[in-house]
Amino acid sequence: MTRRLTLPLPDDMHLHLRDGAMLSAVAPITAAQFGRAIIMPNLVPPVVTGAQAAAYRERILAALPEGSRFEPLMTLYLTEETDPDDLARAASDGIIRAVKLYPAGATTNSASGVRDFDRVRPVLERMAEIGLPLCVHGEVTDPAVDIFDREAVFIESVLDPIRRATPGLRVIMEHVTTKDGVDYIASAPEGLAGTLTTHHLIINRNHLLVGGIRPHYYCLPVAKRESHRLALRAAAVSGDPRYFLGTDSAPHLDAAKESACGCAGCFTALNTLSCLAHVFEEEDALDRLADFVGGFGADYYRLPRPEATITLEKGDAPLELPAKIETGEGAVTVFDPGYPLYWRVA
């Protein structure tokens, strides 16, 4: 028996498309299933000015298949040198939709990020004034803090003080991985939201470390223990508009991941909707999937909700999806949920 589920054409509110050959390989995959995505600016070198964001947007559009209506929603990478006027202009010209905060050293290509949070105070104040959201990679980088505690410590020692010092600043905690993050969002009066990735709803740290080290499950923030994964799933299916999808699909070449020092990032764009339908069905919450993928994120970003739709179908036979995609520069492994998937994009 085939079951069908019609959804608004999804928005991915946290996506890495990279540049060059990788961009050409991955942009069409997202564009085939999503209407819009918030595009991360952590290129090498990073996207730090409005002009660079506009140029990157053109490169993305050029990588899309003919006739695609996919809309990349651009962001700027916040540095201690970011010019508040350039940023405000890029926002009012509609070039950028958000600004991304990477604590320096926290994750892939974050070396140009922020070390001294006082130095970005004027930028944050301007953002609060104009209502431009700040997307946050929420982990401290203090080597004394255990990697599994870095999100919780960030909330207490960095994020909460920033929010208190900057009333009205709209903040999205990207890729929430802990119950601490879920609870902090739930406790905040307004302006705070969180994205949840597909993979953090599926894997815990055992997937990464039991029976051998699995580099394709390594991402940042690193997957936590099972109780945290369960808290993320509960948030995803809660119907609370403060939690919405940001896949954080983050492709790296296999050669860079299967290495003595492998990079962080899971490539989930190819099977994300199949995985999410599986998760929401397991949680008996398929009726909540529409808002999670194509409603709450748009509302938070003050965008119109999607008009187009997409249909998912559940068949009796497991999907045969490729385990890898080819780019002009090498293969990229597709996220493996560890079980067969039955939902496909019709």
Ligand SMILES: NC(=O)N[C@@H](CC(=O)O)C(=O)O
């Ligand atoms: N999530 C990851 O593990 N990696 C991301 C960076 C990020 O989102 O932190 C990447 O750009 O590869």
Ligand SMILES: [Zn+2]
């Ligand atoms: Zn991140």
Ligand SMILES: [Zn+2]
């Ligand atoms: Zn990311």
